[in-house]
Amino acid sequence: MRYTQFLIPTLREVPADAEVVSHQLMLRSGMIRKLAAGIYSTLPLGERVMQKTSQIVREEMNRAGALELTLPFVQPAELWHESGRWNVYGKELLRLKDRNEREFCLGPTHEEVITDVVRGLISSYKQLPITLYQIHIKFRDEIRPRFGVMRAREFIMKDAYSFDADEAGAERSYMKMYAAYTNIFARLGLRFRAVEADSGPIGGSFSHEFMVLADTGEDVIVICSACDYAANTEKAEILAPDVRDAAPDRFGVLERVATPDMRTIEEVCSFLKTDPASVIKTLVFDTGDGAVAALVRGDHDINEIKLKNYLKCSELSLADEELIEKVTGAPRGFAGPVGLRGVRIIADYGLKGSINMVAGGNERDVHVVNVNMSRDFSVDAFADIRLAGDGDACPRCARPLTTTRGIEVGHIFKLGTKYSTSMQAQFLDAQGQSHPMVMGCYGIGVGRTVAAAIEQSHDSDGIIFPAPIAPFSVLIVLVNPTDEQQNQIAADLYEKLLGHGVDVLLDDRDERPGIKFKDADLIGIPLRVTVGRNAVKDGCLDMKWRKTGEQVQAPLADAFDRILEALPNLQ
RNA sequence: CGGGGAGUAGCGCAGCCUGGUAGCGCGCAUGCUUCGGGAGCAUGAAGCCGCGGGUUCAAAUCCCGCCUUCCCGACCA
Numbered sequence: 001m002r003y004t005q006f007l008i009p010t011l012r013e014v015p016a017d018a019e020v021v022s023h024q025l026m027l028r029s030g031m032i033r034k035l036a037a038g039i040y041s042t043l044p045l046g047e048r049v050m051q052k053t054s055q056i057v058r059e060e061m062n063r064a065g066a067l068e069l070t071l072p073f074v075q076p077a078e079l080w081h082e083s084g085r086w087n088v089y090g091k092e093l094l095r096l097k098d099r100n101e102r103e104f105c106l107g108p109t110h111e112e113v114i115t116d117v118v119r120g121l122i123s124s125y126k127q128l129p130i131t132l133y134q135i136h137i138k139f140r141d142e143i144r145p146r147f148g149v150m151r152a153r154e155f156i157m158k159d160a161y162s163f164d165a166d167e168a169g170a171e172r173s174y175m176k177m178y179a180a181y182t183n184i185f186a187r188l189g190l191r192f193r194a195v196e197a198d199s200g201p202i203g204g205s206f207s208h209e210f211m212v213l214a215d216t217g218e219d220v221i222v223i224c225s226a227c228d229y230a231a232n233t234e235k236a237e238i239l240a241p242d243v244r245d246a247a248p249d250r251f252g253v254l255e256r257v258a259t260p261d262m263r264t265i266e267e268v269c270s271f272l273k274t275d276p277a278s279v280i281k282t283l284v285f286d287t288g289d290g291a292v293a294a295l296v297r298g299d300h301d302i303n304e305i306k307l308k309n310y311l312k313c314s315e316l317s318l319a320d321e322e323l324i325e326k327v328t329g330a331p332r333g334f335a336g337p338v339g340l341r342g343v344r345i346i347a348d349y350g351l352k353g354s355i356n357m358v359a360g361g362n363e364r365d366v367h368v369v370n371v372n373m374s375r376d377f378s379v380d381a382f383a384d385i386r387l388a389g390d391g392d393a394c395p396r397c398a399r400p401l402t403t404t405r406g407i408e409v410g411h412i413f414k415l416g417t418k419y420s421t422s423m424q425a426q427f428l429d430a431q432g433q434s435h436p437m438v439m440g441c442y443g444i445g446v447g448r449t450v451a452a453a454i455e456q457s458h459d460s461d462g463i464i465f466p467a468p469i470a471p472f473s474v475l476i477v478l479v480n481p482t483d484e485q486q487n488q489i490a491a492d493l494y495e496k497l498l499g500h501g502v503d504v505l506l507d508d509r510d511e512r513p514g515i516k517f518k519d520a521d522l523i524g525i526p527l528r529v530t531v532g533r534n535a536v537k538d539g540c541l542d543m544k545w546r547k548t549g550e551q552v553q554a555p556l557a558d559a560f561d562r563i564l565e566a567l568p569n570l571q
Numbered sequence: 572c573g574g575g576g577a578g579u580a581g582c583g584c585a586g587c588c589u590g591g592u593a594g595c596g597c598g599c600a601u602g603c604u605u606c607g608g609g610a611g612c613a614u615g616a617a618g619c620c621g622c623g624g625g626u627u628c629a630a631a632u633c634c635c636g637c638c639u640u641c642c643c644g645a646c647c648a
Contacts, residue, residue, distance in 0.1 A: 012597065012609065013583045017641050037640065092647065109648095143572085143646050151648095209648095411648075443648095479607060514608040521608090532607055542607085 023148025038145025189466025263333025
């Protein structure tokens with residue numbers, strides 16, 4: 001491609017409404033333009049990156065035996081009524097009516113449609129298993145779109161759905177996708193990690209998120225420093241500690257102390273001159289079926305998902321002021337386990353063996369000190385209900401966990417028979433018995449993956465694309481296109497590379513060299529070859545690698561071979 | 572939905588407080604000189620000053636309403 005025939009509207013200045021690096025660079029490099037909040041046009045340069053990314057995804061999906069199809073973007077409400085999600089999905093589902101007042105929605109995901117397709121086409125176990133996928137548009141009317149294409153409302157997603165005859169088959173399909181995803185992100189040239197995610201009511205280890213590691217990532221992930229355990233914070237478990245209860249002879253005297261208006265851990269600590277690790281934080285939750293008190297150490301944070309899973313309740317939310325008063329007899333900020341009656345008390349493992357703690361007194365402006373569990377109150381159970389953090393013990397190997405940040409670019413999930421049951425996607429087994437198909441779903445946000453790649457790989461000059469998704473592999477900078485000789489040398493090289501199927505961009509613009517070099521760095525093409533005065537004078541071309549900044553001179557005669565040699569080693 | 576910014580030329584911004592010919596830098600067009608890391612000079616095109624209403628002789632500027640957009644939070648995956 002010749003630059004003058006292409007469209008790369010680069011911006012020198014950072015657009016005012018872009019906050020994160022990937023968003024800024026995608027705008028500045030001319031990959032995207034915004035149309036409305038969370039809605040972007042993909043320009044030719046960005047399109048090339050998207051297509052390269054999609055193509056790798058497609059190849060790996062195909063290799064894993066998945067079949068590509070395209071499902072409708074506009075979906076009839078009836079399907080969503082059938083699955084029961086029309087009333088559950090909320091405002092994120094953009095609903096609309098056609099001219100006949102029939103209700104439709106823009107697809108935020110395609111479980112309903114794919115289940116409808118499959119139930120109409122597959123009726124025998126002989127046709128299973130099957131995995132179908134598309135790379136297509138989605139629309140989710142996010143409450144707050146942000147970070148450019150990272151959290152857009154309209155976006156391109158690869159979504160795949162597997163259908164199996166039984167659980168064992170579904171697990172095999174899941175593992176195939178897990179392997180395919182690992183291949184995909186490796187081929188894309190990304191540093192990533194698959195982490196265990198909360199799988200909600202399904203249970204088991206059948207939900208993984210694929211996270212691109214980047215300091216600017218929105219999600220915190222927990223990784224074991226020794227084994228290969230990794231999970232997102234919602235899911236990350238902490239090994240139950242092997243701690244004895246503290247010896248009673250060290251117990252201090254239980255005492256009620258006045259703590260006027262001291263509600264937060266910080267206030268209580270500074271008032272009583274103690275530290276958060278010596279405080280029992282008591283949180284009252286509403287399960288929809290009675291209140292529960294959860295205890296964690298003052299320097300720990302509750303993990304509501306883990307608590308919810310432990311309690312096996314369908315709803316869980318922090319109690320409101322009224323419920324707190326009803327349960328504890330005191331306003332918010334003074335709840336404590338001592339003397340608490342009529343609610344289940346679940347304590348985090350982190351409180352095991354604690355001694356002489358501070359807790360709320362269940363009375364306005366009162367806390368109690370020297371609280372000791374075995375003497376002053378009892379809990380219904382100990383459980384792992386806090387957020388894992390740096391230094392906590394790995395659930396697999398007991399070594400310390402560490403936290404790092406990442407961007408979720410893929411999610412694989414075992415669905416079970418949720419949709420096949422509600423939507424009657426059944427097949428007959430060898431005995432003629434009817435069963436619902438066992439499903440799985442597998443998503444990759446293509447645009448988000450591109451953004452994550454940029455987030456992970458850039459410098460102050462611009463994008464540093466991983467070679468597999470770079471819009472072009474090689475950029476020839478023709479320094480002075482009005483110079484006959486330079487022009488000829490550059491054109492020859494360009495044609496030769498094109499002839500060998502190399503993705504090459506020839507910057508033949510009549511611009512000053514500085515502009516061309518700046519743009520080259522900005523759009524992040526892995527290998528830059530400069531044809532300028534050196535080419536004419538000494539017969540030398542300059543090759544420069546975007547990633548390392550390494551620069552070598554290549555004699556004209558060797559240049560072509562040197563470039564071909566370099567290509568496979570680009571990363 | 573709550574809190575906080577911002578809407579003026581394609582982009583970045585000033586002007587608004589204190590009402591009176593709409594400006595600057597970059598970009599764009601033309602010419603000349605330049606040409607290995609965002610050139611210089613000259614000339615030029617480009618604006619419903621977010622929208623609607625009000626006050627006023629007069630509104631980018633003051634008042635009211637609305638819309639859009641960005642950030643934080645709540646929410647979601």
